[in-house]
Amino acid sequence: MTEDEPSPPDESPADSDDTNTPRTLSISSFYDALEAVGRPVITASELAREADWSHAEADGALDNLVGSGELQRIDVETDPVVWFPTDWGELADRERVIPFPRRREIVVDKPTQFTRAQLSQFAHLVDVSGAEAYRYEIRKEDIWQAPYESFDRLLRTIRQVLPERQPELEEWIKDQWNRARQFRLRTHEDGYTVLEAVSAELMGNVARQELDESQLRAPISDTESWVAEGSEASIKRRLYEAGYPVQDNRELETGDPLDISLDLDLRGYQRDWVSRFVDSGSGVLVGPPGSGKTVAAMGIMEAVGGETLILVPTRELASQWRDELLARTDLTAEQIGQYHGGAKEIRPITIATYRTAGMDRHRSLFDSRRWGLIVYDEVHHVPSDVYRRTGELQSRHRLGLSATPIREDEREQDIYTLVGPPIGTDWDELFDAGYVQEPKVEIRYVPWDEETYQDEYATAESHEKRQLAAANPLKTDEIRSILGEHGNAKALIFADYIDQGDALAEALSIPFISGEMRHARREKLFSQFRQGERDTLIVSRVGDEGIDLPDADLAILSSGLGGSRRQGSQRAGRTMRPAGKSRVYVLATRGTTEEDFAQRQLQHLRSKGIRVQEVDSERVNLE
Structure with missing residues (x-):
């Protein structure tokens, strides 16, 4: 018996069913039992339960395999003995x-x-x-x-x-x-949209059952239905929820023409991104921080050649997009407009905030313009209730950008439903090619300063506990030590709580940049950091997204937003540039929820092939 032909659940994995003789167990049946318990080691109790044996019978059968050299056993604290295949031990x-x-x-x-x-x-x-x-x-x-x-x-x-x-x-x-290829949207020769199924059964029993007359106007054939204008997004969402993603093969609008030329050469993988987008008409560029998604987006704007609406989460990002377009393309200032609370300009290239574009009183302006391309920067915002309406702009080419298209509410599937499929490159390929620096990441567990904090933490409420763990005074010493280890490295220290940031700033004599700081002062500090006049800054949550945060060699996450995977990746991404060495330290107070938060924050980086080391701080007392 092999892994491909496992024992049925109601059968014993033993080779003999005679309860009067010693139980025997084959190595293939042992693997079946491992799969049944769902972990790579097994105890005699677990085997006995799966095989409906006594504990003694299971123990004897496992020992027989140990005697034959096919298994090894080890004593562990949580259970007297666990067994695992010998070759695993030899290949430790x-x-x-x-x-x-x-x-x-x-x-x-x-x-x-x-x-x-x-x-x-x-x-x-x-x-x-x-x-x-x-x-x-x-x-x-x-x-x-x-x-x-x-x-x-x-x-x-x-x-x-x-x-x-x-x-x-x-x-x-x-x-x-x-299953993801059973339905598709296409453009009829007369210009309207058609929903097509691969069979009459799917059209009748799925599409016409799940969708109403406001979405499907009338049948065209047994496998085709006429789609109500403007209902494409709701159709895709509803069928996705029913378990049938819809392929979008419509002829998308090209918009009013606009010639754009890029003033730089794209890298090979960026050219591939552009080509794949042009072939599909929609998609989400997914790549590590520093891989040049914004530049690739400009290459797509050049390829599409139509007027473009760029949606961003903040005014600061709108200004950054304008500056980048002026620096990297032949567009003039008169061709680029911003539309948000501080400006109301509709131009061939218009940069608007998601919030403003989703408001009813502004929406008609965006709907009436013949955009050839919609760019969704930081596309992970699209599924949120506030920004979701911008996804209704379905008749245009749609491009999403994000290093981390993940959401803690698990609604990231809406990104691909409303915008388009992922387009990306394996991170390790970019690391190997030297385009992006692979960070050396370490979770450092910091002990409590027992005299000051242990008793206070034990009696605090949940939110207070998080703040106390974040503000653990030993973290200040740990940060000082890390900065000392890395000499003159350009470092960003992240602190989620204002009180913690202020305390670190005072203890370390380093400026703390938060949303409370005046814009002019903030920009001056960032400018000094970029030009090498300062080598260290402390930054609050305001630096996670929406401001032009400078790149660094070293990132220290002294506290985090409840284990947000996107936040962890964004902060680490500040070091992931081609030059220099990239190092990331995440500090977590031992015995608190910060341990779990630190693990979760780095989960996305781990999934992309980045190794995370975990160590205990050697500090036990404040100096």
Whole structure:
């Protein structure tokens, strides 16, 4: 029996059913039992439960395999003994990939960067045990959104990762791949939109059951329906929720023509992004910080050649886009307008905030303009209730940009439904090519200053506990030590709480930039940092997104926003530039929720192949 032909749940994995003779267990049946319990080691109690044996019978069968050399056993604190295959023990310092096809999970011990990067293409990182064991889940939406042009290319990636063929798992993946290709939107020769299904059964039992007359006007044939104008977004959302992603093959509007020329040469992978976008008409550029997504977006603007609406979350980003367009293209200042609370200009290139563009009183202006392209910067904002209406602009080419298209509310699937499929490059390829610096990331666990804080923490409420853990005075000493270790490195220290930032600024004699600081003072400090007149700044949450934060060699996250994966990646991304060395330290107070928060903050980076080291601070007392 093999992993491909597991024992049925109601059968014992033993080779003999005679309860009067000693139980025997084959190594293949042992692997079946491992899959059933869902972890790479097993106890005698777990085997007994799975096989419906006594504990003594299970213990004896496992010991027999130890005697034959096929298993090893080890005593651990949480259970008297666990068993695992001998070859795992012999290969303790090498990567081990253990698939659990029935559960659609993959556990990888000591994964290489290549394996993590490949898994990120079709699986979701669930958690990391310690620093070495990564557990991935393959969800249906991961297959629906896998960035491949054909199932064969996806299958090739899967087989590069898994140690042996998994027919049952591969069949399920193929079913999900095909499921995402049962419906498509296309443009009829008379100009209106048609929803097409691969069969009359799907059109009748799914589409016409799930959608109402405000979305489908009338049937055209058994497999085709006339789509009500402007209902494309709601149709895609509804069928996605029903388990059927819709392929969008419409002829999108090109808008009023606008000639744009880019004043620089694109890198090879950026040219590939542009080509893939032009072929599909919509998509989300997903790449690490520093990979040049904004420049690639300008290349797409040049290729589309139509008037463009750029949506951003803040006014600061609107101003940055204007400056970048003027610096990197032949556009003039008269061709670029900003539309937000501080300005109301509609130009061939208009940069607007999501909030303003979604307001009813402004929406008609955006709907009436013949845009050829809509650019959604920081596209992870689109699923939020405030910004979601901007996704209704479905008739144009739609381009999303984000290093971290993830959301803590798990609504990232709306990004690909409303904007388009992911278009990206494996992070490790960019690391290897030297385009982006792979950061050296470390979680450093800091002990309590017991005399001052331990008693106070124990009696505090939940929000107070988070603040107390963030403000642990030993973190100040740890930051001072890290800065000393890295000499003259340009460093950004992130602090989420104003009181903590003020305390760090006073203790370390370093300026603290927060939303309370006047804009002119903030820009002066950033300018000094860029020009090398200052080598260290402390920055609040205001630096996570929406301001032109300078790049650094060193990032120290002294506190974080409840384990936000996007925040962790954004802050680490401030160091991920081609030149210099990239180092990231995340400080977490031992015995608090910060331990879990630190792990979660770095989960997205781990899923992209970046190794995270965990160490304990050696500090026990304030100096």
